[in-house]
Amino acid sequence: MADMNKKNKLKKAFSKIEKEEFDKFECVEGKDFEFSEEFDESIHRIAKRRNSPLWKITSTKKGKIILTIISAVLVIALLMCIPPVRKAVSGGFIKIFNPTMVSDVYTPSFFPDETWKITEKSNKNHVCYTKWESGDNFFSLRQQDNEQNFDKTGMTGSEIFINGKKTTVFYSYDGDIYTYVWLFDGYLFNATANKETGIDNTRNMISSIKK
């Protein structure tokens, strides 16, 4: 066995002396001291609290961490029930993870019937494009978030209500495809539909566009 170094030996020596002194130390309950009533009560409170489920959780480090996580999740869930908060958070996430995505996507709320389904969809490079089809009919909507001027040559302007707001819309028809272009809420919109869809359905779909 290796010899202890001097410091450890000194520690050992002090430790033995301490033990001797402790053995001689007189301290008898009722003679040398009495526990105060407050002390007694505090210990019984500890015993009672011990049985509380919350104490079981918070008395350990792991429990405190779990409780903190659960509380944070509950708070976030409650906040996300508030629409403005939810929108801000989801918009924020979209902007962080994909800054070129269009965050406030507009879609029609009216379709001629339930057979219309999305057949194409993309959202990147500041352009959100969606196409709906029903048999031979189609309607597409292109939403661009870096608003810019557009070429109105050969197009006719008119005013229609889009989501209740009067908007100037430019349209053209080449015998096969209806094309509508307008600026709205900071976005440039371009809607197209084929003649089979019909001008009334096309206009109704455009009028129903909202976030």
Add this chain to the structure above:
Amino acid sequence: MLLIYLSAIPDSESHDIFIEIYEKHRASMYKIAKFYTRDHYKAEDALQNAFLGIAKNMDKIKSLTSEQIETYVHKIAKNAAISLLRKEKNVCFDIDDMYLDVASDDNIEESAADKETIDEMIQFIKSMKQEYRDVLSYSFLYDMSPAQIADVLNIPLSTVKTRYYRGLALLKERFGENG
């Protein structure tokens, strides 16, 4: 859901064991705490911390023998007292961190040569003034700072330093450099 599950677990057994430990060992635990803190109120504070630590470890304590429980509660009382003197926060009283062999703490094997030297040291230390021994003891055994020792012994800081250096000088003179 977690709270509902936990509240369904009956734990009156732990409660009874806790109270039993308190009734049976509080006097001996107090003695330990008082020995180190030298103050009745500090001893009670240390004991309160000790019992909080015991409460947190009740699930593990239930599986100990009565001898191991006694060893554990005495260790926890000492740790609580020293931690109080060192003004430590977040003291860990985890039962797994404590060596609970019922045999004496001083069962580390010593060679014959070591034993002789240690005995010699004991005799010399006992011959020193009590006031030097007290200061050196708290410093060597518990790494307490001079300020903490001054607080325990209720003496000025400068006095602690003087006694420490004089005591240390005597030890060095007798036993050489002690590392």
